[in-house]
Amino acid sequence: MIHDKDDLIEVTVAAGGSAGSRMDVRRGKIIAAARHLFAENGFHNTGIAQISKLSGVLVGQIYRDFANKEEIVAEIVERDLQPYLSDERLDRAVEAGDAQGVRAWIAYFIAGDDTHDSRLVAEIIAESTRNDRIAAIFRSVQVRLQRTIVAALEMLAPQPEKARRRAILADVILTMSGGIFQRRMAQSGPIAPDLIAALTGAIYREIDLLRQS
Structure with missing residues (x-):
């Protein structure tokens, strides 16, 4: 659970990690950032760009993993x-x-x-x-x-x-x-x-x- 954005996602991928593990870590970063922002700002006031900034995942990659906020x-x-x-x-x-x-x-x-x-x-x-x-x-x-x-x-x-x-x-x-x-x-x-x-x-x-x- 994220209580402060400074706690957010200090997850690293070991060198040589599988594509699956990298995807899991990336999706975990997106979900953790979205949890924090939805709770702080509300669903409507949270955009994909904000999730991208907090998670460190590019907007285009977020849309490859998730079609929309829903x-x-x-x-x-x-x-x-x-x-x-x-x-x-x-x-x-x-x-x-x-x-x-x-x-x-x-x-x-x-x-x-x-x-x-x-x-x-x-x-x-x-x-x-x-x-x-x-x-x-x-x-x-x-x-x-x-x-x-x-x-x-x-x-x-x-x-x-x-x-x-x-x-x-x-x-x-x-x-x-x-x-x-x-x-x-x-x-x-x-x-x-x-x-x-x-x-x-x-x-x-x-x-x-x-x-x-």
Whole structure:
């Protein structure tokens, strides 16, 4: 996370590094600069030229990596979601039939992450209300997250006749996680552990009912 532009991207590429690693470093510089500028100035007040200046990546190269600012936002969202969408702990728990592991991942998802820059997220959310392409990114994110949660719940309660209940509970978990995130942004700080525990406990009870009935 960038808190000051002087912290920005002190990444170097070793001599002889692969083209892929150089591309990853370059894209990382672009994303880091965009994060900082979007949070500081807003989406509309940030231009590709500014991202180029802060990142040290030429404007033409930025456009070769990203067709527009919306694609940069999509990459930011993708990177922030990776801990949830590609979590090896959840994959291992599902494959092993580890119910406690799946429940622990659901608790982790509900609690969310305190490290995200709330200014950036607030700016992207606001932009989604007036930009169809950003709104589409968010819809896609919601669908992918819901599928991930449903797959976890299916391991706990695999009966076909429970598909609708699994989908509803997945939506409840998504809504709860979103609410916690909004609360965290509003109060500019971490959520009380007791509140997280109470909300997680409510979801655990719903999971138990799903598995029993």
